[in-house]
Amino acid sequence: MIRAMTTSRVLLTHASEGEPVLDLATGDLSFDGMAWHFPADLQDGDVVVHVARGRRTAVVSVATVVRRAGEPAYYAHEDLLSRPVVDTTFWRATARALPTRSVVLNDGERWLDDLERLRYLPAPWPVLDASACTDPARIQRAVLEDGDVADIGRCAGCRGRLSTGHPHLEGSVLFFLCDRCHDTVHHPFGPTVAGLAAHHAPVCPRCGSRDTVEILYGMPPGPVPDDVPIGGCVLDPSGPDLACRTCGHWFRSDRLEPA
Ligand SMILES: [Zn+2]
Ligand SMILES: [Zn+2]
Ligand SMILES: [Zn+2]
Incomplete structure (x- = not known):
């Protein structure tokens, strides 16, 4: 739940380098290698909205800052949006653009309410x-x-x-x-x-390369590029269907262990 105390400042911050990486197996985002800008006077209770740039710009998480006298600031709680809120979605729903730079948002409460609503849009x-x-x-x-x-x-x-x-x-x-x-x-x-x-891409069982291509069987409809392997006119359903471009090995993809 994205929610600020009414007195909180709401900061929006952009990542300064890199792009988040999507783990294809789990669907989780990884933010390793990204840096975020923070104002020098980051205060206890500030709410930070993180914006990252991938193929689209999107809000990816919202966090609450804890800062005690004489100690470095840290996040009490970070709410990672499993559905990042994309710039165009935000604009369509609110007629407001996501700022392109890190800023302290006017009327931060309203921004948080909008994000809360949009993150669950069906x-x-x-x-x-x-x-x-x-x-x-x-x-x-x-x-x-x-x-x-x-x-x-x-x-x-x-x-x-x-x-x-x-x-x-x-x-x-x-x-x-x-x-x-x-x-x-x-x-x-x-x-x-x-x-x-x-x-x-299937991994070559001989050398481990993922640079594999399908073998072409039958009569090609036109000229065949040099790097496409030709299997001949007779298609053997149990014969090899892929060739490794790294070591030249031919193999059958449906006999490979699932990755
Ligand atoms: Zn698929
Ligand atoms: Zn599509
Ligand atoms: Zn190989």
Whole structure:
């Protein structure tokens, strides 16, 4: 619960370096390597609103300061928002922009009330606007522009099998993602689809490299780039489907231990 004593000052502070890192396994944010600006006169009872910049700028946590005479200040309590409040969400709901610099907020109580309300806003995806991905006209256009829309049977992020995939637009490129991967790429500190795919890329069982590519079977529709391995015309369902670009080993991905 974000709440200030009525007499508290509310400070908004920006991270000065780095970006928070989203742990893809747990969905938790890590703020290691980030520094926050504080005023020299940080006082006991001050409330600090932390803003971080990822793919979007967002409020990530709110903390209350304890400062006793002659001792360094510390946080009594830090409330980490599991759904960071993104700049555009805040603006749409309040018609106020998140300050781009660290400031003491006028009417801090009102800012805290707004954050408290917005952190629990029901959204089809956790935080970042996904309206492009639900717009049939834009999806249609992307399909027309990119005729060979990737394998709809597998998630473009984690390679898991899809029964129903979410169409997801990155620029004008269309991907199909599972629920979990779609949530992840719409997180303001989440990876791109390519980043997610690299994270989930199968590891070569011989050398441990993640630089693996699918082997191309059958008659290619056109010229094949040099670095795509050619498997021949006969597809053996139990044969290798991936090749390692680091050591050249061919292997079957569904026989690997789950990562
Ligand atoms: Zn997925
Ligand atoms: Zn999407
Ligand atoms: Zn290898």
